[in-house]
Amino acid sequence: MEEIYLDNAATTKPYPAVVTKIKDALTEAYGNPSSLHGKGLEAEKLIKAARKEIADQLKVKTDEIYFTSGGTEANNLAIKGAVNALHRSGNRIITSSIEHPSVLNIFKRLEKQGYDVKYLSVDQTGVIDLDQLEEYLTNETILVSIMGVNNELGSIQPLAKIGRLLAPYDKLYFHVDGVQAFTKLDIFPAKLGIDLYSVSAHKIHGPKGVGALYIKDSTRIDNLISGSKQESGIRPGTENVPGIVGFGEAVKEVNREDFTATIFRLKKLLVNRILDEIEGSTLNGPTIEQGASHIVNISFAGIKGEILVHSLERDNIYVSTGAACSSRLATPSYVLEEIGVASDLIEGAIRFSLSSQTTKQEINYTVNRLKEHITTLKEIIQR
Known part of the structure; x- marks a missing residue:
């Protein structure tokens, strides 16, 4: 065989239609999206279309989607950006013991910087202890980060229940690493009380090197990269147009x-x-x-x-x-x-x-x- x-x-493996779209973006729509001429506007239009595909899949607003270089950057932007923005409101941050390294390693670094980090234990199926989460929640908690689906086990976390537990705390953000869940489970951030949601293209038959972060419109985070006004200044730098186009097409094909x-x-x-x-x-x-x-x-x-x-x-x-x-x-x-x-x-x-x-x-x-x-x-x- x-x-x-x-x-x-x-x-x-990328879908054939994704490969075609990427090739077209590389050879035809090669303008800089920030340029005012026709080639630039053509590229900008493609980015807007891809952004809408992802927003529609998550049932959120189009302007709540910000493109990144992948899931790892999206997780870094969400966690570091949230902590930087909220550090005056409290010092406690919570995650689980089985998160992806792009989450766990950030928390370990923040712990060394003096943040009060709590790691939730999991049962034999890889699901967090909700009672332990409730116990760890205080008015000093500024961030909870829990993945939707574990990348090694396939464990699905009870995001709706977590969202309800966090609802009374108006000074914290709820981040979900949705890389393994995106397009596979019905996870709609706005309905679950999720403020930040990370996704990646190459897990859904799109290209490598492109991802996105949903940021609820009322959520305030600090950018990690300084530059121009691309992605509303949250993630500046000339957009990866072929990658973004491929991402949008992958979502469309699912x-x-x-x-x-x-x-x-x-x-x-x-x-x-x-x-x-x-x-x-x-x-x-x-x-x-x-x-x-x-x-x-x-x-x-x-x-x-x-x-x-x-x-x-x-x-x-x-x-x-x-x-x-x-x-x-x-x-x-x-x-x-x-x-x-x-x-x-x-x-x-x-x-x-x-x-x-x-x-x-x-x-x-x-x-x-x-x-x-x-x-x-x-x-x-x-x-």
Whole structure:
């Protein structure tokens, strides 16, 4: 079988229509959006159209969407920008223990700068403790940052309940890293009390190097970059027109209802076959029904995940041991540690992440090859 790509939580293959739009923007609409002539206006018009696609997907106002270089920058802009703007109102900031490094590392740095940082623990499914959150909330709290969907486990956080808990506190902002949730779940920031919401193009079959941040119109944050007036001065610098156009086209191509139904069936097939047919396999995190439809984390006892990744690669099957940003590191997954997975099972953990381009035939072939590789590897280990 040809290439089977099951590492879509790391990045996705761009839709053909996205590639076409990017090429057109590079070769035809190449003007600077800030220029007053026709070429500039043409580029500006394309940016406005893409901004509207993203705003419509989130059911927010068009002028509440600000383009960035990706999810990491969007998270940095949201968190640092909010803390800088609100530091006179309080000193406490709250996040969870299993956030993406682009959130956790900011909080660790802010902690060193003297902020009172609270890290919420999670249960075995990777969901935060709402009672603990309520306990940590005080009038000194200025920011709560919780991801929508965990990138290693697929855990879905109870954002509506969190929003209700935060509602009485009018001096704090609620930020959500929505990179793994955008276009996959019905998360509408304005309805959930979310003030800041980060998204990224390359997780939804758009190009790398472009993302966006929703900033509620009444939310005040400081910009991190000084320059001209692009993106209303919040994120100055000449816009990445091809990337933004590609982002908008990717959103346009998505059909969330079909995605959820189709991918969930494939996820269920994948998990059930593995657990039924491969001895020593364990599902980490949420159950099939509890987690997001596109992310599955499974451990294989007695096998190192890294070895299994490279074994499957020989069959042109691409999976990962965890988040792409940290998969090359020698340290074990802090996410799996936080949900209580035993160290030997952490070593044998594999993340499968599906997309709208995944097929039933690919899933069945992957499981068949996985079984054969594990049998071979165990025989080698036992010699």
